[in-house]
Amino acid sequence: NGKILRVNDDGSVPSDNPFVASDTARREVWSYGHRNPQGLAFQARTGLLFDSEHGPSGGDEVNQIEKGKNYGWPRIHHRDTLTGMVAPLLEYTPSVGPAEAIFYEGDAFPALKGNLLVAALRGESIIRIQMNGNKIVAQERLLQKQYGRIRALAVGPDGYIYFSTSQQDPPEGTPRPGYDMILRLRPVPAGTSALTLGPLTADSRPMGETVALNNAPENIYQQLCASCHGEKLQGTDRAKGLYDHTYGATRSDIVRIIRQGIPDQGMPAWDGAIKPADMDRLADFILAKTSTKPPSIR
Structure with missing residues (x-):
């Protein structure tokens, strides 16, 4: 199974890593039981760490990452639970292909301050997750189906959001040659909407909620x-x-x-x-x- 590693800037292992004294685990390991982590983001106000992660086919995840915890792969996935293993904070079926994740802490978009933003490849959007600590308050899709598959996110010193698209490597459909871009989101004049917000869709939900599956x-x-x-x-x-x-x-x-x-x-x-x-x-x-x-x- 996959691991998330924690090392110092010089590559040395912090003395408080969870397995630093273990004879059977790598000292660099911070958490394990991951399938395919894509993004890591620290919440500035709490120091909590979150990741975005691809599931096997659906079952994409957003997790709160904690020291020494087992996130279950390959024993559990999707909405499974098992004693001693951590279920995801959010689970997405069908797949949205989550990529990079960041917490927005800029000043250009006050409405997004403190929100977790997750780039979505198959979901072709930026997923905006409003949080209170590690609790999900609300979700929205930004720019849905407007620019295609979104892979990377960054916040510039101007507080603007920069993102890149990734159309050349889709697992489904036809690649769109010449269509990859680096784009910038910036505020528009006062009195108009700074972002186009899509509605929350039923294929993304906190654990504990249920959505009917077309079971043909x-x-x-x-x-x-x-x-x-x-x-x-x-x-x-x-x-x-x-x-x-x-x-x-x-x-x-x-x-x-x-x-x-x-x-x-x-x-x-x-x-x-x-x-x-x-x-x-x-x-x-x-x-x-x-x-x-x-x-x-x-």
């Missing part, structure tokens, strides 16, 4: 399986296709794999993220689709 098996497959096994079950460079029944030829075998995953091959366990009845329907969908010849994929 083909939708579950596209949301949770297609990024690895292919939209037509034909396989990708990440995982094999399903037509040769490598992962099971019966409903019970497929359900077992869905429930338990194959952690050493990067496949998450979906137990807890998918209801048992939906696992059965998903297995039936896979068996029905793979009962015919594989599609011709160019």
Whole structure:
């Protein structure tokens, strides 16, 4: 599993790191059980540390990072919980592809002061998270679908927000050549809105809230399986296709794999993220689709 490391400016290990006296862990480790951290940001008023993190397929996260804690990957993900492991502060399904995270502490946009801003690649927006300490107060999407995939964020000495787009590497759709940009957000004249604010969407929510999932098996497959096994079950460079029944030829075998995953091959366990009845329907969908010849994929 992934780790977040803490070292001094000169590369030495701080004496108060959680595993500095351990014989079985690297002394640099601050926290572990991460899948794919993308952004790290300290909250200026409290000193609390937060990260943004990619999930396996959906299950993207914002976490409060604490000393020595285990964030669960690959044992838990999405909205799973397990004793001794930390569930995310925020979880996003379908995926928003969170990238860099910053706390805005400039003066140019007073309404954003103290807010956590998270660049979103697949979500094509900047996610604005209003917080009180480590409690989520509200969320909004800024600039949604206006500039494409947003990867990096920075605040200049002028208090303006600078961000870059990343259109050349999408895992879905068609790259948009010649479309990558570095942009600046600056205030507009008094009496007009400084930012275009999008509504809070239902696919981002604090842990503890629930949102209905379209549980048709083909939708579950596209949301949770297609990024690895292919939209037509034909396989990708990440995982094999399903037509040769490598992962099971019966409903019970497929359900077992869905429930338990194959952690050493990067496949998450979906137990807890998918209801048992939906696992059965998903297995039936896979068996029905793979009962015919594989599609011709160019």
